[in-house]
Every structure is written in C-alpha cells, then in structure tokens.
Amino acid sequence: MTDGESRFVEEMGQMLASYGMTPMAGRMWGWLLICEPEEQTAAEIADALHASRGAISGTARLLATSGMIRRSTRRGDRREYFSAPPETLDSFLANAGRMYSQFRALSERGLEAIADRPPESKRRIEELRDVFAFVEREVPAVIDRFLRERAGAAGREAGGAGKEAGAAGRKE
Amino acid sequence: MTDGESRFVEEMGQMLASYGMTPMAGRMWGWLLICEPEEQTAAEIADALHASRGAISGTARLLATSGMIRRSTRRGDRREYFSAPPETLDSFLANAGRMYSQFRALSERGLEAIADRPPESKRRIEELRDVFAFVEREVPAVIDRFLRERAGAAGREAGGAGKEAGAAGRKE
C-alpha cells in the first residue's frame, strides 16, 4: 500500500469513526474501495491493515450487515472474499438517510411528552419534526434521481471509462 | 421534568452521541427544545440535567459554536440565557449536510492516491465521489425549498398546531 493509499484508508477510518462506526470499519471499507484486486480475503485485508484476524471478522460482519460490503465465496475455496462494489453505495447512502428518520421519530416522542403544553411552547419541537419529516421524504428522492440520471446518461462526466454499469438495473 | 421529558432528553443525548457529539450536548439541546421558559440560565440547565457547571459551560460553547443554540444576555443581568429557537435548526441541518461534502472531499483524495491505476480499478471510488458530489449539491437545495415553502404557506401566528409540512409537490 502506498503512502497516499494509506492516508486515504486512515482518514476513512477517522471519518466513519466520527459518525458512529469503528475506525476499523472505515479502514476496511476504504481499503475495499481502492484495493486491487477488487475482492480480497480476510487474511489479505488483515495483512494490508496490520490488524488482527479477530478485528477483521467482527468488522466484516458489521459492514456486511449494513450492506456496505459484500461477501462472496468460490467453489472449492473455503475462503471468503470481501468487496465493495458500486452497488453497496446505495446501502451506505440509505444508512446515512436513516439518520433523518431517527430524528423525526425522536421528535415525535418529544412532542408527545409535552402534549399538554400550550401551542407556543411546542413550536420548537414541532419545527424539528416537520423539517426532518420533509428531509426524510425528499433526500431518498434526490438519491433516486441521481441514480436514474446516471443510468440514463452514461459517461457524461470526465474519465468515463468503465461507467456503463447502470445504477438502476443492477446486475448480479 | 416529567418522565416523558426526561426520556426524550436522554434519548437525544444518546442520538447525538452516536453521531459524534457528546451525550451532554444532546441532553442540553434536547432540553432547550422542550423547556419552559424557552430561555434558561446555565444554573437552571445544570439543575435540570443533574450536571456540573463545568460540563454545561463546555457544552454550551460547543453547541453555540456550531450554531445549534443561541446565547443571549439581558441588561443589568450578568447571567447568560440559552435557547434553541427554530432558526437554529438551519445550522443543525447545515451541519448534517456537511457530512456529504466531507465524504466527497475524502473520495477526491482517495482518487488522487490511485490516479495511476487503470480506469476499471478506479470505478468504485469514482462512483463514490460522483454520488456524494451530487447529494452535496442537491440536499441544501431541498432544505431551502422546505424553508421557503414553510415561510410562504404557514402563518407563524396561526397557532402552533400548523403541522402542514409543505412538501406537497415533487414526489409522484
């Protein structure tokens, strides 16, 4: 792993850590986004990240459960191969979007807790609920729109080498 | 503070903590969203949350810096009053939206780190950059639209019960 790659992997670790995941989850995801070949075994990942097998195992489960990586196997090979193909991005974004619904739900509960207050007193938390309800609805629509536009106009942007992979009709 | 209020405050603590802030920041913000009167002194907050003065002081600075609460003073009163009026929501959302630009910037750097790779190898991280660049542009627009629709459609003095969240249009 080059210096630049290592820096990227480490920064991804810090970034995901700052959003509630573990540093190792960020490092592993970051590595799977840039590694070559695309699919890597647990041993290869542990080696690249200088991490223990145990850490890789637990982290792999975490990432796979939330859809951020994919695990696959090959006939006659007991090893598991991990990868972060573009499709997993959808899961990652959906995960990020979940934040909005969590806040919306929480503010609903807060509003119930002060249901007997005069209207003026409920203004703050009602605003919170309304804005999150709005964003909760609209952000997924924005992401959908991106995926659809991208699927339609393939290679509109720079460096458009291998971008024929449509976003909408993901293949296996 | 009633049981329901206490539960809300505590859950907000956990939620903001899971997104990188401290539990105390979440508790304080949650409390300022539902407390009565709207403006509270540091002493009142410390009392309500059973927290030390030191914790309130540090947390208040954190929240005020990121725009999530407002500090105000009154003539002839040395105390500071804290509040979380609806306007502060904008800062909170803008803060949340920063996540997208951080990821976009990080993936730019990752892409630079593997600039010499064959195009096929860069596909994953290019997709990451593209989708975040798109969301980074579009999400603020969505929020703006909400704020504008609300400002236009909702009479602020028409009573707190106005839960009309705007949001009518675009989704079919």
Next chain:
DNA sequence: TAGAACGTTCAGCATTGACTGAAACTTCTG
C-alpha cells in the same frame, strides 16, 4: 473597595469500547 454571583478552566476519575491474540469451531484436502 469588599463581597457576591456567575462563568471558565483543568486535573483527575471512571467509563467505555476498540483491538489483540489465543482457543474453539468448521470446512476442505490427502
């Protein structure tokens, strides 16, 4: 100018939780 009220700072404590490394478990090969 005292004295009081309020806010801030900081060392120390306690908790949390991420990671390690070894042992147990499972699956493939000879």
Next chain:
DNA sequence: CAGAAGTTTCAGTCAATGCTGAACGTTCTA
C-alpha cells in the same frame, strides 16, 4: 480419518474521553 487451512468467539488490555468538582478569573452590587 487425520491434518491443514480458514473463520469466529471471547476474555483481557489499553487508550480515548466525557464528566465532576474545585480553584481561578471576571463582572456587577452595596
């Protein structure tokens, strides 16, 4: 079946950090 290769589990360690509480600094009142 026996051994090897790979994965998971888990107790223990260690670093990170949120909070407390007391000391200090600052501003207003009598």
